[in-house]
Amino acid sequence: MTRILIIEDDEDFASILQECLEEEPDLEIVRVINNENDALQFIRSEEFAGIHCVLQDLRLPRAAHDSTVSASAGIRLLQEMRQTANFYGTVIILTSSRDAEDGKRALTSGCDGYLCKNTRTADMLTMLNELKVAIRGQVILVSNEMRHVFFRNEISPKEARLMELLSHGKSWSKIASELGYSTSKAAANIADRIFDKILSSSDRKLMEESGAKKREKAMEVWNLRYMSPRSS
Numbered sequence: 001m002t003r004i005l006i007i008e009d010d011e012d013f014a015s016i017l018q019e020c021l022e023e024e025p026d027l028e029i030v031r032v033i034n035n036e037n038d039a040l041q042f043i044r045s046e047e048f049a050g051i052h053c054v055l056q057d058l059r060l061p062r063a064a065h066d067s068t069v070s071a072s073a074g075i076r077l078l079q080e081m082r083q084t085a086n087f088y089g090t091v092i093i094l095t096s097s098r099d100a101e102d103g104k105r106a107l108t109s110g111c112d113g114y115l116c117k118n119t120r121t122a123d124m125l126t127m128l129n130e131l132k133v134a135i136r137g138q139v140i141l142v143s144n145e146m147r148h149v150f151f152r153n154e155i156s157p158k159e160a161r162l163m164e165l166l167s168h169g170k171s172w173s174k175i176a177s178e179l180g181y182s183t184s185k186a187a188a189n190i191a192d193r194i195f196d197k198i199l200s201s202s203d204r205k206l207m208e209e210s211g212a213k214k215r216e217k218a219m220e221v222w223n224l225r226y227m228s229p230r231s232s
């Protein structure tokens with residue numbers, strides 16, 4: 001059973017989040033906290049030792065009835081968890097902020113994922129379904145607009161092997177099996193992250209102009225820039 005703490009001051013969003021996650025028999029919402037002071041108190045309590053995953057906003061009121069929020073509250077809580085409480089579980093930021101500086105501070109402070117909230121129903125459902133996978137520690141989950149902050153351009157040997165298998169037409173299930181990913185979905189999410197590493201801004205512009213799919217363009221760039229030198 002994965003025990004989850006939610007730190008979120010938007011009651012509607014927190015309710016949707018809780019309801020969706022509790023549909024899964026292996027996920028348990030232990031607490032929902034809506035302000036920095038109460039979250040800090042919980043993190044410093046013995047009960048926090050039983051938490052496996054934290055889903056938290058960046059901007060929170062300091063106390064339960066405050067009408068203003070602190071832009072640094074989430075970062076302070078993240079630092080408290082990682083540096084003081086020595087929390088090694090999963091921490092995923094759920095925020096409306098698309099500011100690169102917020103992303104960098106969250107990454108430096110030790111978050112595992114960074115999701116930008118979206119009010120569109122279809123996008124919300126997609127995010128919640130992917131969140132279930134990320135909570136179980138199977139993928140790193142970052143919104144598209146923030147990936148340039150979180151992901152470096154270097155391709156690891158394992159990522160190169162995934163691209164090689166993909167270029168040979170292997171299915172997601174075969175790729176997941178060979179590389180040790182728990183599901184086909186996890187392998188596909190990792191591949192999407194690699195595509196973002198491979199594609200430059202000029203590649204993306206050409207992709208938009210031609211109407212090509214991300215995978216299609218990434219494979220083209222991979223074969224041209226990464227594979228050709230090896231065969232020469």
